[in-house]
Amino acid sequence: MKLSRRSICAVAFTALAGFGGLAQAQWTPTKTVEVIVHTAPGGGNDLLARAVAQMLEKEKLLPVRMQVINKPGGNGAVAAAALSEKKGDPHTLGFITSVWIANPLTTSEAKVTLHDLTPVANLLREPAMFAVRADSPYKTLKDFIDAAKAKPGELKQSGGSATSRDNIIRQTLQSSTGAKWAFVSFQGGGERLAALLGGHVDMMVIEPQEAGEQIRAGKLRVLAQIADKPLPSYPNVPTLKQAGFDVTATPQIRAVVAPPAVPKEALAYYEDLFKKLSQTASWKKYVEDYQLEDGYSTGADLGKSITQIEKDMRAQFQLAGMKLVR
Numbered sequence: 001m002k003l004s005r006r007s008i009c010a011v012a013f014t015a016l017a018g019f020g021g022l023a024q025a026q027w028t029p030t031k032t033v034e035v036i037v038h039t040a041p042g043g044g045n046d047l048l049a050r051a052v053a054q055m056l057e058k059e060k061l062l063p064v065r066m067q068v069i070n071k072p073g074g075n076g077a078v079a080a081a082a083l084s085e086k087k088g089d090p091h092t093l094g095f096i097t098s099v100w101i102a103n104p105l106t107t108s109e110a111k112v113t114l115h116d117l118t119p120v121a122n123l124l125r126e127p128a129m130f131a132v133r134a135d136s137p138y139k140t141l142k143d144f145i146d147a148a149k150a151k152p153g154e155l156k157q158s159g160g161s162a163t164s165r166d167n168i169i170r171q172t173l174q175s176s177t178g179a180k181w182a183f184v185s186f187q188g189g190g191e192r193l194a195a196l197l198g199g200h201v202d203m204m205v206i207e208p209q210e211a212g213e214q215i216r217a218g219k220l221r222v223l224a225q226i227a228d229k230p231l232p233s234y235p236n237v238p239t240l241k242q243a244g245f246d247v248t249a250t251p252q253i254r255a256v257v258a259p260p261a262v263p264k265e266a267l268a269y270y271e272d273l274f275k276k277l278s279q280t281a282s283w284k285k286y287v288e289d290y291q292l293e294d295g296y297s298t299g300a301d302l303g304k305s306i307t308q309i310e311k312d313m314r315a316q317f318q319l320a321g322m323k324l325v326r
Contacts, residue, residue: 027265029091032065036094038079040072044207048124048254049095055282061273075103075161077110084112086259090266093120094257098250101310102163105317108325114310118258119302120267121274125293126252127227128165129211129237131220132203133196141224141243144203148179155181156201158192162322165252166192166205168313169226171320172247196220208233208291231291250312253295255302271299 035053037045046068053066071079076099086092094117104110130141138144148155159166167183174180184201186192193210195201197219206220208231214220224243225234240249256274258267277283278296287294297305317324 027269029064031091032067034067034069034092036069036071036079036083038072038076040070045095045097046070051286055277058282059280061276074109075163076100077103080112083259084116088261089259090262092259096255096257098165098252098309099163101306102313105314105324105326106163106322114257114306116260118260118262118267119299119306120256120258120270121299122253122255122295122297122302122305123274124254125295126254127225127231127293128205128207129225130203130223131206131211132223134219134221136221138223144223145177145179148181152180153182156184157181158184158186158195158201158204161185165250168250168316169205172316173245175319176247233291248312250309253305267299
C-alpha cells in the first residue's frame with residue numbers, strides 16, 4: 001500500500017512523540033549526583049554514603065559520579081535545610097537516619113522535617129546491642145534493670161543526644177519497668193565507649209560491629225539486642241522481647257530522600273537504582289560484614305514508615321515528659 005506524503009509525516013510524528021515519552025520515562029542523571037549527609041567525615045551516615053557510592057561504581061549501576069557532601073550540625077537540621085534548598089533538583093539526594101525524624105519533634109530550630117522532603121527508598125534497619133564491661137556483675141538485661149530499681153538513678157548509661165535511639169529506648173524501658181538510671185550524653189561514639197570501658201558508666205547501646213570488636217578483645221559483654229530477630233553472629237543473645245521486655249524499640253533506619261518537587265521520572269529512576277543495588281553481591285556482603293538488617297523498600301513504603309516512627313517517638317517523648325514543639 002502506497003502512503004501519501006501527509007500520512008508518512010503523521011506516522012513519523014507519532015513515532016517521535018513515542019520516543020519522547022520513552023525518553024522522559026527513562027530519565028537518567030547527566031551530572032554528578034550530590035548526596036547530603038548530616039554527619040562529619042567518618043560518621044555513620046558518611047561512611048554508608050561513601051560505601052554506596054563505591055558499590056554503585058563497582059557494579060556499574062550509575063552513569064555518573066556520586067559525591068558525598070557533609071552538612072553536620074543541629075542533629076540533622078543543617079543537612080535537612082540544605083536539602084530543602086535544592087528544591088526540584090534531581091541531582092541531589094540525602095541519606096537520613098531516624099534522628100531526622102526525632103530532632104524536629106523537640107527542637108524548634110529544626111525548620112525542615114522529613115514531611116517537607118521526598119522519600120525515595122529505605123536501605124537498612126540498623127540493630128544495636130545493650131552492652132556492659134566484661135567484668136560487670138550484670139549477666140542479663142534483667143539483672144541491670146533489677147539493679148536500677150534497687151538503686152534509682154545510681155547506674156549510668158552513656159549515649160548521644162536526648163533524641164538519640166540510645167535515650168529513647170532507655171526512656172521506654174524505664175516507663176515500662178519502673179527502673180531509673182542516668183543518661184550521660186557524649187558527642188561521639190568513641191567517647192561513649194571510652195566512658196564505659198573506663199568504668200565511668202555502667203552500660204551503653206552499641207552497634208553490632210563495634211560490639212564484636214570489643215567482645216573479641218574480651219572487653220564487653222552483650223546483654224540483649226535491639227533487633228527484630230537475633231543476628232547470625234549473636235544467636236544466643238536475646239532480643240528485647242525474648243529477654244522479657246515487650247516494648248516498642250524504635251528502629252534506626254538508614255534511607256534516601258530527595259528535595260521537594262523532584263520530577264517523578266527522577267524519583268522512579270533512583271527507587272529502581274537502589275533496588276538494583278540491594279540485589280547485588282556487593283550490597284549483600286556489606287550487610288553481612290557490618291551485621292545490618294537489609295530493609296529495602298520503596299519511597300511510598302518509606303513514607304509510611306516515617307509516619308509510624310514519628311508517631312511512636314512522639315508517644316515515647318511524651319511518656320518521658322519531654323517538651324514537644326510539633
